[in-house]
Amino acid sequence: DAGVIQSPRHEVTEMGQEVTLRCKPISGHNSLFWYRQTMMRGLELLIYFNNNVPIDDSGMPEDRFSAKMPNASFSTLKIQPSEPRDSAVYFCASSLGGTEIQETQYFGPGTRLLVL
Amino acid sequence: AQSVTQPDIHITVSEGASLELRCNYSYGATPYLFWYVQSPGQGLQLLLKYFSGDTLVQGIKGFEAEFKRSQSSFNLRKPSVHWSDAAEYFCAVERGNQGGKLIFGQGTELSVKP
Numbered sequence: 001d002a003g004v005i006q007s008p009r010h011e012v013t014e015m016g017q018e019v020t021l022r023c024k025p026i027s028g029h030n031s032l033f034w035y036r037q038t039m040m041r042g043l044e045l046l047i048y049f050n051n052n053v054p055i056d057d058s059g060m061p062e063d064r065f066s067a068k069m070p071n072a073s074f075s076t077l078k079i080q081p082s083e084p085r086d087s088a089v090y091f092c093a094s095s096l097g098g099t100e101i102q103e104t105q106y107f108g109p110g111t112r113l114l115v116l
Numbered sequence: 117a118q119s120v121t122q123p124d125i126h127i128t129v130s131e132g133a134s135l136e137l138r139c140n141y142s143y144g145a146t147p148y149l150f151w152y153v154q155s156p157g158q159g160l161q162l163l164l165k166y167f168s169g170d171t172l173v174q175g176i177k178g179f180e181a182e183f184k185r186s187q188s189s190f191n192l193r194k195p196s197v198h199w200s201d202a203a204e205y206f207c208a209v210e211r212g213n214q215g216g217k218l219i220f221g222q223g224t225e226l227s228v229k230p
Contacts, residue, residue, distance in 0.1 A: 042223060043223075
């Protein structure tokens with residue numbers, strides 16, 4: 001299995017530009033998670049989906065952030081407009097989901113975002 | 117609110133020495149507990165997890181962790197550290213009815229001296 005795939009791996013953009021991060025979960029996984037990692041705040045869950053439906057977006061920092069999961073094999077996290085404080089590593093993770101027992105989350109390699 | 121505390125930001129041990137990374141959680145009931153490892157430039161990999169039952173949990177790469185309810189702790193241990201264990205280690209908690217919503221500690225960076 002290819003694991004969780006994220007693209008791009010690195011992104012450098014200027015303040016005010018739109019940024020789109022992409023994630024392909026492991027085939028057959030029903031839950032998908034977006035995390036952000038910074039030195040100051042550590043690893044934070046931004047949003048997660050189950051069966052393509054957003055379940056909890058309480059971690060999304062503000063309206064500039066949006067996430068979609070149009071089908072079981074693809075999700076996007078969009079920042080518009082981007083700001084320097086959005087610079088971070090963004091991880092996508094997926095799990096089998098759908099049960100009461102916590103499933104292992106498998107993480108992608110992350111997207112390193114730098115907003116100038 | 118749930119929280120996870122990893123008191124040690126950075127630990128250095130000699131290769132071959134034993135290791136213990138500390139993790140304390142704050143939650144009224146028994147949560148689901150996890151340890152993840154992150155190598156430089158990589159995503160997170162699950163080392164082990166505890167849901168219920170035996171409080172000593174074995175994981176991959178020779179790691180183990182012990183759940184101690186009285187201390188609200190879930191410390192990670194390894195009897196003999198290898199240079200390849202140098203990485204950042206994250207403890208995480210999930211409440212069991214959160215559909216997988218993990219709360220992570222701040223992480224402990226492990227350096228290994230030759």
